Amino acid sequence: MAPERSQETVTLTNGSLNSNGHYVEPLMKHPLPDIDRPYTYEVIEQSSRFLLERTKHRPRIGIICGSGLGGLAELLKEKDVFPYEEIPNFPASTVPGHAGRMVIGLLEDVPVICMQGRFHCYEGYALWKCAMPVRVMKLTGVTHIIVTNAAGGLNPAYNVGDIMLLKDHINMQGFAGDSPLKGRNDERFGPRFPAMNNSYDQRLRQLAKQVAKDIGIDQYIREGVYVMLGGPAYETVAELRLLRMLGVDAVGMSTVPEVMVARHCGMTVFAFSLITNECITDYDAQGEANHEEVIETANKRQNDLNLFVTRVVSSMASEMTSANGKNGSVDEN
Numbered sequence: 001m002a003p004e005r006s007q008e009t010v011t012l013t014n015g016s017l018n019s020n021g022h023y024v025e026p027l028m029k030h031p032l033p034d035i036d037r038p039y040t041y042e043v044i045e046q047s048s049r050f051l052l053e054r055t056k057h058r059p060r061i062g063i064i065c066g067s068g069l070g071g072l073a074e075l076l077k078e079k080d081v082f083p084y085e086e087i088p089n090f091p092a093s094t095v096p097g098h099a100g101r102m103v104i105g106l107l108e109d110v111p112v113i114c115m116q117g118r119f120h121c122y123e124g125y126a127l128w129k130c131a132m133p134v135r136v137m138k139l140t141g142v143t144h145i146i147v148t149n150a151a152g153g154l155n156p157a158y159n160v161g162d163i164m165l166l167k168d169h170i171n172m173q174g175f176a177g178d179s180p181l182k183g184r185n186d187e188r189f190g191p192r193f194p195a196m197n198n199s200y201d202q203r204l205r206q207l208a209k210q211v212a213k214d215i216g217i218d219q220y221i222r223e224g225v226y227v228m229l230g231g232p233a234y235e236t237v238a239e240l241r242l243l244r245m246l247g248v249d250a251v252g253m254s255t256v257p258e259v260m261v262a263r264h265c266g267m268t269v270f271a272f273s274l275i276t277n278e279c280i281t282d283y284d285a286q287g288e289a290n291h292e293e294v295i296e297t298a299n300k301r302q303n304d305l306n307l308f309v310t311r312v313v314s315s316m317a318s319e320m321t322s323a324n325g326k327n328g329s330v331d332e333n
């Protein structure tokens with residue numbers, strides 16, 4: 001139907017024609033696809049308030065447990081456990097090896113908030129949704145985050161069972177125009193254009209290397225570059241060869257959105273990959289990547305990793321105490 005003309009403008013369902021007869025789209029009325037509509041600050045606040053009202057702990061350290069690495073959350077004392085389906089606005093965890101619970105409690109004596117299971121974009125979630133729990137943690141008072149993952153070792157010097165401290169990442173989805181920070185920016189979280197160099201805190205990497213030495217696992221420690229691909233398929237030989245040329249050391253399907261959102265809201269980040277399998281870059285190789293091997297390696301390395309993370313958390317909390325007199329807690333309990 002032809003629009004009704006008035007002298008100055010003509011109103012259409014979604015916009016108007018200006019006096020030159022050009023269609024003018026109304027600002028902000030355009031329905032955005034879900035991918036461009038991250039949760040508002042108020043929605044994130046609702047999730048964090050839900051947690052704060054149900055726990056006495058006030059952690060400043062958050063932990064995201066990667067595939068098969070959720071056993072760490074079992075070590076927490078005086079813990080409060082929140083299945084994701086009970087937390088307002090939380091997506092559901094669908095991957096084996098990801099329990100799907102937020103666990104808040106004491107690791108040794110340090111209060112921590114721990115994601116026992118994370119969200120991946122291959123589960124069908126937008127990148128901002130995969131990373132939304134990081135903002136929830138932020139609004140509960142978290143200032144330092146430990147992000148862990150299971151990854152394929154692409155650097156030929158790496159062995160299965162190694163622990164690669166992330167010194168950098170390649171945001172492959174970003175090359176294609178996707179980002180967990182895409183869409184409207186709310187300055188209460190962070191700036192429109194955040195810097196991403198120095199994302200992986202140097203001081204925490206030093207501290208972790210010292211911890212590894214102290215507990216006798218320094219021979220497994222590596223430092224390298226992680227890439228996140230969308231998954232869920234593992235990589236082809238040609239893709240892996242390309243990634244190696246780009247300087248990638250370990251390949252996974254997570255972490256980058258969480259780290260970007262954490263840096264955007266000013267958190268200090270420490271991240272590591274457990275190398276759970278060797279990336280196959282040889283056309284004649286018989287083996288194939290599979291999630292069972294990933295979980296099996298994670299289970300085998302669980303004890304070392306639990307001790308490693310526990311000690312890293314203790315050392316971080318000591319440093320935070322010296323810096324501001326608080327034992328890794330927003331308010332002393």
Ligand SMILES: O=P(O)(O)O[C@H]1O[C@H](CO)[C@@H](O)[C@H]1O
Pocket residue numbers: 065066067068095118120148149150151231252253254255290291294
């Ligand atoms: O990154 P996390 O969640 O540790 O898991 C990794 O392991 C799974 C594949 O085996 C993928 O989800 C990949 O991202």
Ligand SMILES: Nc1nc2[nH]cnc2c(=O)[nH]1
Pocket residue numbers: 150151152153229231233234235251252253276277278279289294
């Ligand atoms: N993309 C990818 N993710 C993984 N997660 C654990 N191992 C791998 C791997 O080899 N490739």
